[in-house]
Amino acid sequence: MRSESTVIQYRQGARSFDKYLKGQGRTVINLVAGDIDGFVRWLSKAKKKPNTVQNYSKIARNYAKWVQSEGYDVPDMAPAMLPSVKKKRLQILPEQLVPSYNAACIRYLSEPFRTALLLLPMSGLRVSEMCCLENKDAEIIPPSDGAPGIGTAQLHVLGKGEKYRNVPVLAEGIVVLANYKAIVRPRLKRNRWLFPASRSPKGHIDRHQITKRMNKVKEKMGISNLHPHLLRHTYGTILNEAGIDGFDLASIMGHSDVKVTSIYVHPVESRLLEDVSQLSYRKKKP
Numbered sequence: 001m002r003s004e005s006t007v008i009q010y011r012q013g014a015r016s017f018d019k020y021l022k023g024q025g026r027t028v029i030n031l032v033a034g035d036i037d038g039f040v041r042w043l044s045k046a047k048k049k050p051n052t053v054q055n056y057s058k059i060a061r062n063y064a065k066w067v068q069s070e071g072y073d074v075p076d077m078a079p080a081m082l083p084s085v086k087k088k089r090l091q092i093l094p095e096q097l098v099p100s101y102n103a104a105c106i107r108y109l110s111e112p113f114r115t116a117l118l119l120l121p122m123s124g125l126r127v128s129e130m131c132c133l134e135n136k137d138a139e140i141i142p143p144s145d146g147a148p149g150i151g152t153a154q155l156h157v158l159g160k161g162e163k164y165r166n167v168p169v170l171a172e173g174i175v176v177l178a179n180y181k182a183i184v185r186p187r188l189k190r191n192r193w194l195f196p197a198s199r200s201p202k203g204h205i206d207r208h209q210i211t212k213r214m215n216k217v218k219e220k221m222g223i224s225n226l227h228p229h230l231l232r233h234t235y236g237t238i239l240n241e242a243g244i245d246g247f248d249l250a251s252i253m254g255h256s257d258v259k260v261t262s263i264y265v266h267p268v269e270s271r272l273l274e275d276v277s278q279l280s281y282r283k284k285k286p
Contacts, residue, residue, distance in 0.1 A: 004128060004207065013059030016043070028067050031074040036060055098234065101226075102172075104217045112188060112195040112205060113213045115180040120228055122173030124235030124253060127207045127228045129157050133194040135185065140178050153177050159254040167252055170238065236261065 020042045021027055021035070039060050043053045057079070064077040098121055105117045116130055123130075137156040153169040169177060189196040193204035210228060218226035232253075239249055250261040 009055065010059055010062075013056040014063050016056055017060040017063055028063065029072045029074065031064055031067070031077070033075045033078070035064075036077050036079070100221055101217065101231075104220045108216055108220055109213055111180070111184045113209065115176055115184065116195050116205065116210065117213060117217065117228075118176045119169070119173055121231035121234040121238075122170040122176070123155055123167050124232045124239075125155065125157060125167065126159070126232065126254075127210050129159055129254075131195065131205050131207055131210065132158065134192050135181075135194045136192075138177055138181060138194050140174065140181065150174050150178075157254070161256075163254070165251060165254050170235070 017039055018028060020039050021031075023042075024035075024038070026032075036057055040053055040057050043056060048056070061077045061079065064074055068074050068076075101121065102118060105114055109117060119125070120127075120130060125133075133155060138153070139156065140151065140153045142151040150171065151174065153174040155167045155169065157165050157167050159165055185194070189198075189201060191202050191204075195205045197203040197205055214226065214228055218224065236249065236253060239252065244252075246258050246261060250256075250258045253261055255261045
């Protein structure tokens with residue numbers, strides 16, 4: 001089952017391929033062997049980003065395979081020769097990013113988007129997972145009698161592959177979530193969603209609305225590359241720095257492979273500087 005964002009990307013790529021073919025006076029049922037390479041050149045001439053060119057060329061090949069499976073006589077499409085694109089590894093500094101991000105959300109956003117965006121770096125949820133939380137999925141557990149602290153909170157998440165997982169919330173997020181459920185949520189529409197939509201009596205907020213609010217926040221912060229998925233990396237980095245086991249972290253993040261989780265954790269340079277500064281090439285005398 002493809003995610004909503006993947007389906008949208010596939011649709012955009014297929015439409016671009018159709019547009020290229022229309023310019024050649026043909027349709028997808030009249031493909032010729034060099035169409036993928038021609039499509040790539042067309043995209044490059046239109047100054048599309050290298051990642052977009054790569055993704056759209058793959059989508060075009062899959063589109064051609066689907067047409068072939070429908071019984072149309074089209075040739076096999078060889079993969080286009082593309083230069084490799086190295087993805088820039090995101091650098092995360094939670095102690096610098098999170099306070100200013102939180103301040104911008106509180107100042108410039110209204111509910112329920114304020115709480116939804118505040119919880120992103122405090123829970124590491126995907127945007128689609130945050131939008132689809134039901135009210136009962138946000139569980140706040142008060143401290144036991146006499147115990148200090150604010151208690152704990154976890155989100156019961158239905159993630160990729162229709163798999164449920166329990167996601168613990170960072171300490172700051174517990175306060176945000178508790179205040180939202182006690183004060184804000186009772187004033188909003190009474191449906192089953194934690195973050196109900198304002199215009200739909202039975203719906204919830206969607207990823208496009210989250211992205212729109214994120215754009216406002218990053219504009220106010222002056223961080224051009226800030227996006228919701230970046231905050232998932234922030235959460236993973238915070239848990240990794242706290243010493244959470246890799247397999248436990250993979251379970252929390254909803255990854256079936258620990259190797260995938262490694263993409264989401266980054267060394268914090270200030271901590272590395274402090275640790276390495278304590279080391280010496282000389283062996284300590286007994």
